[in-house]
Amino acid sequence: MDRGLVVSCQSFPGEPLYGPNYMASMAKAAVIGGAVGIRANSPEQIAEIKQEVQLPIIGLWKREFAGFDVYITPRFEDAKAVFEAGADVVAIDATHRPRPDGLTLEQTIRMLRELQIPVMADISTYEEGIAAEAYGADFISTTLSGYTSYSPQQKGPDLRLLARLAGIVRVPVVAEGRISTPQHAVQALELGATFVVVGGAITRPHQIVTGFTDALRSFDESVTVR
Numbered sequence: 001m002d003r004g005l006v007v008s009c010q011s012f013p014g015e016p017l018y019g020p021n022y023m024a025s026m027a028k029a030a031v032i033g034g035a036v037g038i039r040a041n042s043p044e045q046i047a048e049i050k051q052e053v054q055l056p057i058i059g060l061w062k063r064e065f066a067g068f069d070v071y072i073t074p075r076f077e078d079a080k081a082v083f084e085a086g087a088d089v090v091a092i093d094a095t096h097r098p099r100p101d102g103l104t105l106e107q108t109i110r111m112l113r114e115l116q117i118p119v120m121a122d123i124s125t126y127e128e129g130i131a132a133e134a135y136g137a138d139f140i141s142t143t144l145s146g147y148t149s150y151s152p153q154q155k156g157p158d159l160r161l162l163a164r165l166a167g168i169v170r171v172p173v174v175a176e177g178r179i180s181t182p183q184h185a186v187q188a189l190e191l192g193a194t195f196v197v198v199g200g201a202i203t204r205p206h207q208i209v210t211g212f213t214d215a216l217r218s219f220d221e222s223v224t225v226r
């Protein structure tokens with residue numbers, strides 16, 4: 001995949017853009033805008049997008065299993081289904097938390113590589129990134145920083161984690177998570193990211209609206225106080 005922008009086109013039940021082909025249309029818009037790849041959720045949405053755009057797809061499948069914290073492509077068989085739906089790379093939770101199928105992360109990555117399925121390791125800490133590379137992941141992405149109980153909880157992207165990993169691992173490092181401005185994206189490339197994944201800031205209109213309404217509300221409140 002070329003250096004540049006990957007647009008994450010994901011929608012979920014209850015969201016206004018959840019339904020047939022909304023995400024395929026979003027992916028078409030990403031193509032027009034010059035994206036180099038698409039990140040997409042679920043075999044269904046991946047297959048829809050695949051029909052409409054030629055760009056490489058990083059696929060995942062968000063699934064919740066009672067008693068487990070991992071939710072990004074949690075089981076080996078979910079990863080296989082994502083690949084079979086047309087993903088070129090499969091993104092998986094690459095933390096060391098227990099997985100619902102009882103496999104370790106190392107076993108999962110090894111089994112996927114045996115099937116020649118390229119793996120993107122979604123990590124939350126530096127140590128997880130180093131381990132994922134050692135296990136054979138093809139890409140390391142900062143996706144889960146801020147979304148595990150033990151990683152830094154911050155409003156903006158974890159550029160520090162990105163820079164530390166980019167300085168040491170040999171596989172491509174991907175900047176992902178809370179990248180909400182073009183400036184963040186440029187900064188990520190400067191710090192060594194091979195590509196930058198942007199989701200909500202492009203493909204979640206309700207999130208974009210909230211950014212504006214929150215700003216207006218704080219302005220109103222500051223005026224009232226005066």
Ligand SMILES: CC(=O)N[C@H](C=O)[C@@H](O)[C@H](O)[C@H](O)COP(=O)(O)O
Binds near residue numbers: 144
């Ligand atoms: C933590 C998690 O579950 N991240 C998910 C991973 O696929 C998506 O919900 C995010 O939208 C994606 O990572 C892009 O990030 P952002 O939408 O912040 O640009």
